[in-house]
Amino acid sequence: MALPRRHLFKGLLAGAALPALAEAAPPAAPASAPTWGVGAGGQRKADLGDGTFRNPIVSGDHPDPTILKDGGTYYMTFSSFFSYPGLVIWKSTDLVNWSPVGAALHKPLGVIWAVDLIKHDGRYFIYIPADPKGEGWSIYAIWADRIEGPWSEPVDLKISGCIDPGHVVGEDGRRYLFVNGVRRIRLTDDGLATDGPLEKAYEPWRYPDDWVVENFAPEGPKLLRRGGWFYLITAVGGTAGPATGHMVIAARSRSIHGPWEHCPRNPLVRTRSAAEPWWSRGHASLVEGPAGDWWMVYHGYENGYRTLGRQTLLAPVEWTADGWFRVLGGDLSKPLPKPKGGVTGPSAPGLSDDFSKDRFGVQWSFHDPKPDEAGRAAFVPGGLRLAGRGTSPADSAPLTCLVGDRSYETEVTITLSGEAEAGILLFYNHKAFVGLGFTPTALKIFEYSEELPWARIAHDVREVRLRIGNVENVVTFHYSYDNGRTWTRHGTRMEVSGLHHNVFGGFLALRVGLYAAGMGEARLSNFRYRANMPVKAESGV
Incomplete structure (x- = not known):
């Protein structure tokens, strides 16, 4: 069923993609593909x-x-x-x-x-x-x-x-x-x-x-x-x-x-x-x-x-x-x-985090922090409070966690106070990252370390749930203004297979990153990570 023309026009003005009526799942892996x-x-x-x-x-x-x-x-x-x-x-x-x-x-x-x-x-x-x-x-x-x-x-x-x-x-x-x-x-x-x-x-x-x-x-x-x-x-x-x-x-x-x-x-x-x-x-x-x-x-x-x-x-x-x-x-x-004689123990813990306890140095780490970086973070009722540093992801010290899956989906709720900006990234270094961020007045998208100003979406909110899906290096972004009950897909997808050492140096990897910048704070809550998830059809406009 075709969407009414007024909804088409509204979606294009917003810079967001149209709601997918039948989002295709990625093709099934061949029978010979390795499994873990x-x-x-x-x-x-x-x-x-x-x-x-x-x-x-x-x-x-x-x-x-x-x-x-x-x-x-x-x-x-x-x-x-x-x-x-x-x-x-x-x-x-x-x-x-x-x-x-x-x-x-x-x-x-x-x-x-x-x-x-x-x-x-x-x-x-x-x-x-x-x-x-x-x-x-x-x-x-x-x-x-x-x-x-x-x-x-x-x-x-x-x-x-x-x-x-x-x-x-x-x-x-x-x-x-x-x-x-x-x-x-x-x-x-x-x-x-x-x-x-x-x-x-x-x-x-x-x-x-x-x-x-x-x-x-x-x-x-x-x-x-x-x-x-x-x-x-x-x-x-x-x-x-x-x-x-x-x-x-x-x-x-x-x-x-x-x-x-x-x-x-x-x-x-x-x-x-x-x-x-x-x-x-x-x-x-x-x-x-x-x-x-x-x-x-x-x-x-x-x-x-x-x-x-x-x-x-x-x-x-x-x-x-x-x-x-x-x-x-x-x-x-x-x-x-497997090696003989060993005792099977626990494997790596899940990456989802409600921020009710300190997982710094196990899951979370700051990228290139200043000596006082740890003072930016505080566990508070309902999440992790992160003070702003810098003006954007390009000069902040994002909080990052390593991922080890070919495909995954991750999301977080962010609440702003003061004149803060915050968001979720796939972060290699300050010259190589993609992601979504927002201020109280606008949703922003970053492509290969630069904001796309023409894709900025005006709003008047202080809390947004943001999602990044990475399916074999093809990245899709979603955002939700009602804490994940309905989602809108952003109008820009990205391909990130080139964000690695042979292009940008440094011997690093593409991590999930959470950043806070500007004069204010961001409260991070309900971080969720799901591996090997297919692309989802979203609801909401």
């Missing part, structure tokens, strides 16, 4: 419930994994870049189901890259490459007597110009850090200062010159002592760039001081074709499974979904008669048997 387990809120999880799992084991942007086996429990943390609270620690008892413990770093230290989580003499340490003032990198250390914290304030080890630390205890009983390069420096016994010069440790294996890679970039050295050998696992080929660039190589030595011999099977992991499901695979560590078998943890980009960032992958390892190892699992396109 279903977690909270429909989120995908690795455990398929039948003794097998499908990668990723931690979905969404969890790059540069560092893993620690501590008795029967495993802990991991990842690069957190500009997110604070940062360095969220995750735990597992089967290497497949992972749940967050909490954040180890609460005060901004600038951008944080690949760290190393270790335990030495009963104390936990995290070695952190950071650039707090944008003036150069150094390695910092924090420590705790319990993995849950409290964690110490960062100690600057003054190892300038270095990233990607890997801790090891040598055959002499002394502590060392290996860093990008691959270089080595000795630490004091307490692990909180250096005790010698930074020196070359190893000349990495080189791939054939005609391979399509980003650059040589030896980085991410991780070390393991087993059977009288030290094994040095390194990433080369560049972290992003071409899908075939990043790779994992290994070397071994009887002494931490070398000489090192290259593994004859190098590279042990590499994406060889852009047709594979996981790209740029690298930055690996070895870990012993619950039953004594061995596994490799590393990261990769999902084919077609670089917007999700580098996700954490798990592959079985086989030790060979010559004292080397090989990585099994192929291109990880099919389910794999």
